[in-house]
Amino acid sequence: MSGGELAGLMADCRAGDSLLAKRGSAHISWRDFRAQCAAWRRAFEAHPGQRFALYFEDSADFAAALFGLWHAGKVAYLxxxxxPATVQALKPLVDAMVGDLAGAAVLPQAAQAGLAEADWPPLKPQAEQLVIFTSGSTAAPLAIGKRLGQLFSEVASLERVFGGRLGAKAEVLSTVSHQHIYGLLFRVLWPLAAGRVFHARRYAFVEEIAAALPPDGGALLIASPAHLRRLPAVSLHDLRAVFSSGGPLPDEALPDCLRLLGQAPIEVFGSSETGGIAWRQRNPQAPSSWSPLPGVEWRIEEDLLEIRSPHLPAFTWLSTADRACALGASFELMGRADRLLKIEEKRVSVAAIEAALLATACLSELRVLSLRKTAGGREQLAVVAVPSERGWAMYEELGKKGFGDYLRKQLLQSLEPVSAPRRWRFVSRLPFNSQGKSTQRELLALFDPLRPTARLLQLTATRAELSLLAEAGLPQFDGHFDGHPVLPGVAQVDWAIRFGRECFTTLPAKFVAMEGLKFQQVITPGMTLSLQLDYKPEAAQLAFKFSSGRGAHASGRLLFGGAD
Structure with missing residues (x-):
């Protein structure tokens, strides 16, 4: 089946016992999937609403609900x-929540006899039945409506370009979420169209992939640049292909990919707004040019890339914010043209700030953003940065403020004072979401005054170790107690949850209960703390332990769950 035939997926006559997806050791058949789709379809048809927010951790459950909803003629918001903040923002946009969202009000119903086997008219390609959201990398996420035909066309182009090298039996494993356009297409819709088995679970850590590979090694990995630039020392040479999208894969990540994966990732360039545009598979000795996907036309106008594509709402020319130059039948990207911020009525180049800071050799990675100093006040520049080995040594010697002042002083040698950031956050790795992107929300959260200065020392799929500084100026010390400030227990639990969510992106959204809380010693201003977090995904449990040179301070277990 090609991507264009996704419209008739539910009427496909493939064998009922054929394997559709894997959930750990459990197998999901085509018959099981159609029955589940039918149950969801009946539930959506019985609901008076038209717009539904869908959120599932499990890709097989998500796919069944999505196709049930589409066949009921309703609109899915992903x-x-x-x-909680996301659910609150969704409430004015939708009629009901579905899946693993708090307050979910729609549940699958028992299907009518025979509905799983018949009565599945084709989906309408012109129907606008999907609303996705931009990643929020530079601003608040924006809602983007999609016609089904845009999705079906893109799936067909992916199979046309890559299907031959993958084969029909390759299993699909992913480190990215299906709740975004990249994961939706590559992790769910494309495997469904091509008849490839997909894994229902998202693998948050690349090292988990090795244990999940099928015995014959016939698998492909859907990953992000954030995952591929931090590959563990695990050989994954048996993978048939590795895909990367959602942002540029840094040049420095390529050697590790070649060494540990045995191949360069296939990079796909595009966005939520444009859909897929082009692809490349880099060779260290060859130019890094991009080849357009089938059906995508392109041209360069005033150094900007323009495209015309069936993946767009209309087949008209669209100017992107990507600078490019033509290389025969392919093109090379030259950076973004929109990387300007306006501070005190002056345009400030983000690229210039990044280049100047990286030139100090004190930072290995960074993001520049603007913050409002006060409500309604002027904006100021801020930096979230990962120090290099040299940078961490200076951080330890000078302290956070002193290190930030040093970097600002270096910037003032080449930039105007208005261009020099005033706020700094130094982290062991940039925060990223389930798509491997450092979004505006994750970056801004680092400047929350309630968040202590933290350094990540170790991170695996189930354990994290951090060093925290309980600074005297933290608001949590206010009122606890006059003359003898101590950190209240509720703040310690809040820190455990906060850093648990930062370290383990599969931690369920809903906090359920606490167990075994112990508070052995008080935490006072200025103390450096060690925080150990142990995560049990199968039990949705997060154990925490605070300690210092004085010994243990607090410990306990936190339980999480899905929707009500």
Missing amino acids: PGDGL
Whole structure:
């Protein structure tokens, strides 16, 4: 089946016992899937609403609900996560929540006899039945409506370009979420169209992939640049292909990919707004040019890339914010043209700030953003940065403020004072979401005054170790107690949850209960703390332990769950 035939997927006559997906050791058949789709379809048809927010951790459950909803003629809104703030923002946009969202009000119903086997008219390609959200990398996420035909066309082009090298039996494993356009297409819709088995679970850590590979090694990995630039020392040479999208894969990540994966990732360039545009598979000795996907036309106008594509709402020319130059039948990207911020009525180049800071050799990675100093006040520049080995040594010697002042002083040698950031956050790795992107929300959260200065020392799929500084100026010390400030227990639990969510992106959105809380010693201003987090995904449990040179301070277990 090609991507264009996704419209008739539910009427496909493939064998009922054929394997559709894997959920750990459990197998999901085509018959099981159609029955589940039918149950969801009946539930959506019985609901008076038209717009539904869908959020599932499990890709097989998500796919069944999505096709049930589409066949009921309803519209799916796909939030990027299930956090309370996201649910609150969705409420004015939708008629009901579905899946692992708090307050979910729609549940699958028993299907009518025979509905799983018949009565599945084709979906309408012109129907606008999907709303996705931009990643929020530079601003608040924006809602983007999609016609089904845009999705079906893109799936067909992916199979046309890559299907031959993958084969029909390759299993699909992913480190990215299906709640975003990249994961939706590559992790769910494309495997369904091509008849490839997909894994229902998202693998948050690349090292988990090795244990999940099928015995014959016939698998492909859907990953992000954030995952591929931090590959563990695990050989994954048996993978048939590795895909990367959602942002540029840094040049420095390529050697590790070649060494540990045995191949360069296939990079796909595009966005939520444009759909897929082009692809490349880099060779260290060859130019890094991009080849357009089938059906995508392109041209360069005033150094900007323009495209015309069936993946767009209309087949008309669209100017992107990507600078490019033509290389025969392919093109090379030259950076973004929109990387300007306006501070005190002056345009400030983000690229210039990044280049100047990286030139100090004190930072290995960074993001520049603007913050409002006060409500209604002027904006100021801020930096979230990962120090290099040299940078961490200076951080330890000078302290956070002193290190930030040093970097600002270096910037003032080449930039105007208005261009020099005033706020700094130094982290062991940039925060990223389930798509491997450092979004505006994750970056801004680092400047929350309630968040202590933290350094990540170790991170695996189930354990994290951090060093925290309980600074005297933290608001949590206010009122606890006059003359003898101590950190209240509720703040310690809040820190455990906060850093648990930062370290383990599969931690369920809903906090359920606490167990075994112990508070052995008080925490006072200025103390450096060690925080150990142990995550049990199968039990949705997060154990925490605070300690210092004085010994243990607090410990306990936190339980999480899905929707009500």
